[in-house]
Amino acid sequence: MRRFAAPALRTPCPCATGAPLPRRLWRSRTIMVVAGLSGIALAGAPFQAARAQFSMPRAGAGKGAPLARNEPVTFRSDDVSYDSKGGLVTWTGHVEIWQNDHILRADKVTFDRNTNVAAASGHVAIVEPDGQVLFSDYAELTQGLREGVMTNMRALLAMNGKLAANGSRRTDGKVNEMSRAVYTSCKICAQHPERPPFWQIRAYDATDDLEHHRMEYRDMYLDMFGVPVGYLPFFSTPDPSVKRQSGLLLGDISPSDKHLGTYITLPYFWAVNRSTDITFVPLISSSTGPQLTTQYRERFNTGIVHLTGAVAYDTNDQGGYYSGTNYIAPSNDKGLQGYLFAHTQFSLNENWRYGADVNLASSANYMRDYRITGYGADVLGSNLYLEGFGVGSYSRIDSSFYQGLNTGVINQSELPFVLPRYLYSYMGEPDALGGRLSVNTNDFNIYRPNGNSDQRLQLSLNYDRPFRNALGQVFVVTGHVDSELYKATKLDLLPAYSTVNAATTIQALPTVAVKMNWPFLKTLKNGSVIVEPIVQLIAAPNSGNSTTRNRPNEDSLDYEFTDTTLFSLNRHEGVDRLDGGMRANVGLHANWTFNNHQIDALVGESYQEHIDRNQLPNSGLGTHASDIVSRLSFTPTRWLDFTARDRMDHNSGQTRFADGLITAGVPLLSVTGGYIYNSKSYYYYYNNNPYTVGPPAAYFVPTNEATLGASSTYKAYRVSAYGRRDLASNRFVALGADLAYTNDCFIFDVAFNRRYTTINGDSGDTSILFTLTFKTLGTFPVNG
Template identity: 55%
Template structure:
């Protein structure tokens, strides 16, 4: 490469290039202090500039570009080049490309004056910034290596489909763009009629885009919908759309008519502390109670993460006493200085082991109710510390757990356990030489209650399954299974067992089980007219042999995981129909069932009917368990899908002696293109939730609330049409003749805007609160944020 230093040589070279090269010419020019220093002829490659534009456009939303520099070369490409030695002007014409690092300028014509160091571009001008922003204009003057400039009729394409147009703009220091009479939107522009107003836009007297601080400040601004102004703001500021996170105030929320704290507002502040952590502070001010300050800290590291949320408040709400469902009078205890802490963290030791913590505590449930802390409405807050490992076919976890009751009408904190600790291990092996698979599970813990049973448990379950098929289509499964537990327990006379046992007891149980199950599916294809389909009839038989366990009720054994006994189509062929292993389903029994399926042209009918026959009957089960006699209730399931627009599934359990329905449920879904409806119904002659409230084994039996029939109906509907959507639901207890909950939402959503109105009414009592209403109104503007009002 040869070097030229005099303007005369530059003149000769540029004229020669202009005469002899009709194709595009690429030049590299270094500019220092307004003078032209070195000129070199490079390669003829018109595709290069196009690639640079495509790369810049793909960078929208990223800030990885190189800043302006006086020392970096500026590269030019054009169809024609001319030089005027008298004026000192170089003119590029015809598809001009100019770029320095990640800054690109395209125009029909560019004139550069080496004396004034000013470049003037005209005709289809576009300027691509390092972060991918593209400025379009018809005329621009640039100086100081493109860091200073004035533009007419500017249109800017920003990140996240943001668009900004203005009558004019001024660039200062390559860092600030000052737009006059600007319009900003993130909505699509109509292709057929570009002058048509977008769905929404910010129309401002002035907009200043500070690329160094990454913000856009609007002054004297109207928010227009379809070109009609609906809201005025003297000043409005947003984070630049190219920025993913930046410190500053977030959109405040205004909430009206809160039941306990009145109208209130929150003004969050977001602090981007560094690349891996941030902090959000949210002060809350209310009309009926004292203020609250809450905060959320988040951090992510190479080997783990940390999230801490907490708050402190002066809760002046002193609610009157109230009565729970059993007539007990309770008093509010959640006023004065209050607070909460939610902590979640997790760290990896290596590829197989990790540890973490979930800590959730609050000074009172009343405080969570008053300030609507996330998690209120649940029965408990749970906390744990854990260490867990993953292996090939194996899983291991040790954890320490604690609970805090939130629904004081049902749960007392002194009744809740501390688990110190709990260890779980599970292993599932590969097929062995006999074609079977071995698995092993163990769950062991030490459990303490301030009021109630205290116990320590060691438990192990061994299982071996061997499937095989016969030549006549039978599918067999042979299972060898052993459950074993050892216990050391005290206070068995207290909740939740209420056994007539005092002092400490060391005991245990072991239950070996042999099970053989046979499925014999009969499959055929059928054709009826133009319709073809398949039909499956599958008898199922299972024989189980095991010692009679008596359910553990006659032993001095605690019960931590087997309060619920579920007998349905889902557990008909289960070895143990208790949910855990503290109570075991022993004894010899036979389970039989028949499964059928018809499928044709997208339609389907599927059913299962079965029953269990038991040599021994487990005593002290709830009277509605379904297995209180040698011949169990009949369980059945039916799924019916006559069209692609409708499906329904029903389950039931029927007493074979009286013909009474002891359990029933059904759900359905019907839907078309723009409309859907769903519903469900559940029936049970008792309310099983209340069985263990109090001592169910006394002469009077369980609580009277247990005898109340469960009959509940739920209905919901939803619709959508283009950008509109709406839904509603209702849940009613037919047996109690009262609603449980109703609610609905309606809204509008498109590419740049969404509106949602949500309503929910709860009729049930939680911690003394009944008939609570919630209304939420949310407006979301793309790139601007969400404005919410909650009542």
């Protein structure tokens, strides 16, 4: 390996501490010379004493005007002398020379009118308009700073970049050529500047293209802690001031992938103009065909367009597999494959905007084989929309469609097309009585090739009137009306499973409610205690069984009765199923605050005259007295936060639902844990017709799952790990870990992820990703 003596990367003290360049005290006698001739040829130009302080250009204010042959060059110094015989002009003492926004500073500058060369020595500094500063012991310049040479050159660049070279030559004000160059964006140790930086680029020669803002290195080594770890015969990168520029990007490489084998990518970025760019990412793998990905981005005055798509030739075979007891035949996903992800959003005016999110792929197996983002989800969703924002109001019309990915669970013909849906929400200002009116509507037309197809017109009106009395009781009187009109076909199919094929139905449910909160406050020495009984009375007609009344169900399929829905007028998620009848909800809320810490708890129960037959079995509302729900939040210190919820049978005390979340620790060590339990897996309830066939066996398997994560941060190091385990089946769902090191110029990250679940017959997957990020250079990802 060839070695060369590279210059040390030392930053002048003021710049190393982030201070501006020193402004020296000027003597009372200041001389200015303004040259109106070409370059800095000053023969015969008279010297004039300055009458006022000259306004200096601000370094780094912008790109500024380029160096030009015919622009005047201005000088300032403490003293000046002129040798008429030798044709020499000498400025000494805090010399400054500038043309446009380009500035030269030195202790001494001598100009030879015979050769048109200015020689600068002693603390030479050249300030460029973009903020770049060049330092040297000695420089010879001509053509108005446009050409010259410098010895022992150092430079401060954007993004804390630092460059040093044994020598530098500037040509036509456009190119700086350097010999034995060294570059880094890492900090230089002020106490030991002789120590090598964390990383540096070392090249036998380098070129800084000032016109195109590009750095080129030849015969380049990458050093870490002064030790060579990589070599490239040629390396080119934008200079640190560039935000975007056409060129090759750092690609992705993997020695071993489950479906791709060994693969490599080599992206090319094309900056079409200031608002448009295109990125091409070719992928070559050893186990399947190539892929070309294209990303198009454009920003307009009123919006954006982002398009990402790919075309590939997939040669991987997909065999048959079992999903439960169902055999899924092999799919024919070989050959030409591709995907398109599109996101657009435009503003019509200050109140209205429209857009689209389109996500399509030729197959789920193709997404799996080529690691396409979104694989692992059950569906890909697409949406077109127009929405408006007003004072207290929101309006939206959209259309949606879905593509099924998990073929073992999702049947494409059963997925809905929403053509279209309209939303409107209005919240009024308080009226003269102190009440507030709100209006909501959610209307849609849904089509399924194999399943319910229905149209709905819906309107909800709500009026809340709060008041309080002398006893401190806080009342809210509510008047509420829900009304829906349906027209449906194929009602005997999912998800309604009704007894008729088609029907037109209407429902309306007026509701009156009174809720009373009666807080009792006790002030303590270091805090306070609040005990708050809560009582709510709700009166509404019996809603009946919506299934036997032939009403579709699009928004109320899943249900969980917890503390969050205890005082809801309608405890269903949507309005296709309404919660009617007479009922009383009671609860007790308590809060203890002490030394900025607190314990908050709620326990409650619902007593209903009418048992809602629209609820799922085991929902907690199957009897006149509901299950007991509770919540406890405990934050005793800054480093501990605990929240738990529970629902238990009011007769047997058996827990039917529970979840908990705990976070404990400090940055040195933090632990997060989560737990969820449900006596039934409601997700599977509508897989079969639950009214004739009954729920599938998976419905009766309890959901019992725990997660645990831990992280630690110490100085520049960060480590984290997590695990998710299904306690019902006694197996892991996922495991992961991440280790990272970060400093001012470098990031190293290694991430491990293990998936144990089966998707489309693909039983589990393991990935390891190594990422090295060099500030101002880019990121090097390596997949394991």
